[in-house]
Amino acid sequence: MNPFNRRDFLQRSAILSAAVAAGTPLTAADPETKAEKTGSANERLKVAVIGVRGRGMSHVGGFLSKNANCEITTVCDCDEAVIGPAMKKITDTQGAAPKYVKDIRKVMEDKSIDIISVATPNHWHALAAVWAMRAGKDVYCEKPATHNVHEGRLMTQAARKYNRICQVGTQSRSTAGMREAIKYIHDGNIGKVSLAYGTCYKPRNSIGKVSGDQEPPKTMDYDLWCGPAHVLAPHRKTGNGTVHYDWHWTWEYGNGDFGNQGVHEADKARWGLNLPGLPTSVVSVGGRFGYVDDGETPNTQLNLYEYPGAHIIFEVRGLGTKDYMGAKVGNIWFGEKGYVVCPSYSSGTAFTPDGQKVKEFKGGGDQSHFDNFVKAVRSRKHTDLNCDVEQGHLSAALCHLGNISYRLGKSCTIADDIRSFDGVVAANEGFERMKHHLVDNKVDTATAKGLVGVKLTIDPKTEKFSGGENLAKANEMLFREYRKGFDITEAV
Numbered sequence: 001m002n003p004f005n006r007r008d009f010l011q012r013s014a015i016l017s018a019a020v021a022a023g024t025p026l027t028a029a030d031p032e033t034k035a036e037k038t039g040s041a042n043e044r045l046k047v048a049v050i051g052v053r054g055r056g057m058s059h060v061g062g063f064l065s066k067n068a069n070c071e072i073t074t075v076c077d078c079d080e081a082v083i084g085p086a087m088k089k090i091t092d093t094q095g096a097a098p099k100y101v102k103d104i105r106k107v108m109e110d111k112s113i114d115i116i117s118v119a120t121p122n123h124w125h126a127l128a129a130v131w132a133m134r135a136g137k138d139v140y141c142e143k144p145a146t147h148n149v150h151e152g153r154l155m156t157q158a159a160r161k162y163n164r165i166c167q168v169g170t171q172s173r174s175t176a177g178m179r180e181a182i183k184y185i186h187d188g189n190i191g192k193v194s195l196a197y198g199t200c201y202k203p204r205n206s207i208g209k210v211s212g213d214q215e216p217p218k219t220m221d222y223d224l225w226c227g228p229a230h231v232l233a234p235h236r237k238t239g240n241g242t243v244h245y246d247w248h249w250t251w252e253y254g255n256g257d258f259g260n261q262g263v264h265e266a267d268k269a270r271w272g273l274n275l276p277g278l279p280t281s282v283v284s285v286g287g288r289f290g291y292v293d294d295g296e297t298p299n300t301q302l303n304l305y306e307y308p309g310a311h312i313i314f315e316v317r318g319l320g321t322k323d324y325m326g327a328k329v330g331n332i333w334f335g336e337k338g339y340v341v342c343p344s345y346s347s348g349t350a351f352t353p354d355g356q357k358v359k360e361f362k363g364g365g366d367q368s369h370f371d372n373f374v375k376a377v378r379s380r381k382h383t384d385l386n387c388d389v390e391q392g393h394l395s396a397a398l399c400h401l402g403n404i405s406y407r408l409g410k411s412c413t414i415a416d417d418i419r420s421f422d423g424v425v426a427a428n429e430g431f432e433r434m435k436h437h438l439v440d441n442k443v444d445t446a447t448a449k450g451l452v453g454v455k456l457t458i459d460p461k462t463e464k465f466s467g468g469e470n471l472a473k474a475n476e477m478l479f480r481e482y483r484k485g486f487d488i489t490e491a492v
Helices: 009-022 056-064 084-094 104-108 122-134 149-161 176-186 222-226 256-260 262-273 366-379 389-407 425-440 471-476
Strands: 045-050 070-076 099-101 115-118 138-141 166-168 193-201 281-287 300-307 310-317 329-335 338-342 347-351 357-362 410-413 449-452 456-459 464-467
Touching (some): 045 366, 056 115, 104 122, 115 122, 122 149, 138 366, 176 262, 176 338, 256 300, 262 310, 262 389, 300 389, 310 389, 310 425, 389 456, 464 471
Antiparallel strands (some): 347 357, 456 464
């Protein structure tokens, strides 16, 4: 489906925002909000985990921890073939099997459930979270918070209106090492910081190219899997086995590696710069290089974001590459008196301007993020969260904004001097490194076509584009048209 052939975005945004603010029904069913838990640490919270094939198993482990004092009563997945490991782990740990439910809507109707843990594909995140909060449940939502920008504002509005606790799963926000590194930056130890450089250098192989549509697994309710998105037949060289992961590389369901792995680093980049909202402009350049397959999203991408007094530069590389200043999947913050490199979720090192090591930061893991969420569920204070839904929204938006600039771009060869990045030296240097990276991977930059994204200006207050080429189309891409029966409001 062409993303540009949609009803007027601005009118739809106003209707949806008003609907959430007014409490317009968000689901076909409208369960009564159950009584709040007392907040006692001795009171067990009942959890349903939605989606358990991949990252969902980490959610299972997180809520089975003794620290959480939770009980996983329900496993929900639209493919019954993938639930075995989750069912076994829960049964072995709790001593009794949880209930299995195939349809997420049935889970929302269960008034006994306190927490919904969402580990679905990206296109389901916002819808599942809003449905759950409307039904009086708290939400732990896997990253990225959203599939598009406007969903994040609707999620935040729903959380506030229904007094729900909603944490987004960028777990670096809770690891001790990362929290120490960010505090070190915020305390001024490297001076004024005006540039964060995020890297997502992670090998991503071709998913293959097939000549025709394929059938989804017989054990899967594929219509339910597609949910709010349009129903597109799988195209996978390796057959049905990759339906559960390769959706990341198609725009209808995923957001590329920027919205997959990269959102962790985008979140930390914002956090380190202490940025409260959206940037004032964005521009992106890149392409899908090195192979021809059924993937749509770029495996090579460079993005520049401007904020008042600061920039974020973000790179995606899916072909083999060396690290940048010690970070392959990580961040570098540049200050007047030094820089900090964080190459993982929970570690980092501070350096002097000439590269002398000053301080190291270490410690932490996934569990601390789940524990932080449960603590906030019991306190009923969203301010206790390390990654409240609004922060998750703003970080995911960086991915979506960059992808919109990229998708609206013009095709050209990468060998061309295609972008000056408005005189931002670090971005121009990054583009040169990107070209050398492609050559190292035997990509002919004189003939390989990429996309030069349009520069778009943004109004952080309205969270809409305010200037740039194809402005109307860019604003349409801030949201999507939901399928009937899978909408956040009946106005969609």
